[in-house]
Amino acid sequence: MEQMSSPFSTIMPTCTCASSPFDHPKADIILRSSDRVDFRVFKLFLALASPLFETMFELPQPAAVGTSDDTKDGLPVISMQENSKILDTFLRFCYPSTLAEDPSLDNLIDIKAIIGVAKKYSLNLIERRVCQALANPKVLEAEPLRCFAIARNARLTHETITAARYTLRQPLIPTCLPEIDMITASDLLALLTYHKKCSVAAASLLANLDWMTNHYSNPSGCNWLLDTRRVDLWGKPSEPPICKCARSDKAEFQLWKSAPYSWWTTYMEETFELLRDTPSGDIVRSEVEKTIQKVRNVGCTTCSAHVKEKMEEFSNLLALNVDKATTSIKLEIDRDFRLPPVMGPGNYKPITPRPLFGQK
Numbered sequence: 484m485e486q487m488s489s490p491f492s493t494i495m496p497t498c499t500c501a502s503s504p505f506d507h508p509k510a511d512i513i514l515r516s517s518d519r520v521d522f523r524v525f526k527l528f529l530a531l532a533s534p535l536f537e538t539m540f541e542l543p544q545p546a547a548v549g550t551s552d553d554t555k556d557g558l559p560v561i562s563m564q565e566n567s568k569i570l571d572t573f574l575r576f577c578y579p580s581t582l583a584e585d586p587s588l589d590n591l592i593d594i595k596a597i598i599g600v601a602k603k604y605s606l607n608l609i610e611r612r613v614c615q616a617l618a619n620p621k622v623l624e625a626e627p628l629r630c631f632a633i634a635r636n637a638r639l640t641h642e643t644i645t646a647a648r649y650t651l652r653q654p655l656i657p658t659c660l661p662e663i664d665m666i667t668a669s670d671l672l673a674l675l676t677y678h679k680k681c682s683v684a685a686a687s688l689l690a691n692l693d694w695m696t697n698h699y700s701n702p703s704g705c706n707w708l709l710d711t712r713r714v715d716l717w718g719k720p721s722e723p724p725i726c727k728c729a730r731s732d733k734a735e736f737q738l739w740k741s742a743p744y745s746w747w748t749t750y751m752e753e754t755f756e757l758l759r760d761t762p763s764g765d766i767v768r769s770e771v772e773k774t775i776q777k778v779r780n781v782g783c784t785t786c787s788a789h790v791k792e793k794m795e796e797f798s799n800l801l802a803l804n805v806d807k808a809t810t811s812i813k814l815e816i817d818r819d820f821r822l823p824p825v826m827g828p829g830n831y832k833p834i835t836p837r838p839l840f841g842q843k
Contacts, residue, residue: 764802
């Protein structure tokens with residue numbers, strides 16, 4: 484009577500082979516990813532890159548038991564927790580550059596995953612190289628708060644501070660992000676406090692315009708902005724106005740007791756309002772084009788002739804002073820506190836070296 488197969492029997496999916504250079508016929512070990520892709524690799528490269536792998540390979544190896552999960556083509560098989568994409572990436576860091584180029588890491592998902600793997604397998608040199616990708620301006624500009632969380636969780640001081648500075652370019656409104664569980668409430672409070680202190684530092688530039696008068700030295704250096712006509716004994720201009728643009732009557736904006744143009748004071752008020760939420764020199768430069776167009780739309784030929792050159796120069800001056808003021812603010816974060824790292828996309832458990840071939 485033909486024996487019927489059990490409906491509860493498990494059929495393991497077949498394994499596929501990884502692409503070059505992890506398909507070498509002379510490899511001496513196989514790493515099998517969680518999605519059952521076999522990477523034929525050389526133990527020497529892994530042992531040189533990771534002391535954990537070195538220890539694992541030095542353990543006594545019993546005779547092969549012959550199961551497909553223990554050996555393949557006469558080579559020992561180690562089942563890994565990582566999927567094939569992550570495994571391929573971190574193995575390329577382990578291999579010499581003449582055999583495998585370092586992979587490009589330009590998104591946070593890959594960076595977070597590889598940092599987790601590097602920590603898990605004690606790949607200290609590779610971890611430092613991956614962390615350089617975390618300081619990539621392209622990544623930081625897109626997701627500074629997520630970069631901060633990843634860097635802080637990985638206990639990377641330089642990268643944490645750098646990411647904190649990049650958060651100044653965006654309003655810091657805490658939202659739900661995938662990495663929120665990677666930092667503590669104290670970490671987030673420290674970042675919010677840092678952001679607030681930087682806003683206060685930037686606001687001080689509006690309260691005291693000495694940085695501006697020191698740069699231009701005298702009214703003649705600011706003649707594109709001020710009414711520099713001669714005055715009579717009664718303090719009234721003795722010459723006709725050089726343009727029809729309105730003057731500001733706000734005392735806090737007077738320079739050398741002269742009233743600047745109203746379009747400039749409007750630029751200052753609007754820019755410093757934005758600096759309350761985004762205390763970064765970048766926001767200063769981004770607002771200048773709007774003022775240039777506003778002046779040109781008024782139709783003043785005198786101001787329109789030089790407003791682009793002068794306002795771009797001035798916005799760079801203000802931006803530099805904003806960044807200088809915020810640079811003096813320190814991120815006061817508890818560097819002695821240690822939060823258990825969240826490794827990569829999922830919670831990896833620490834591993835201990837085990838004998839090959841399935842030894843108990």
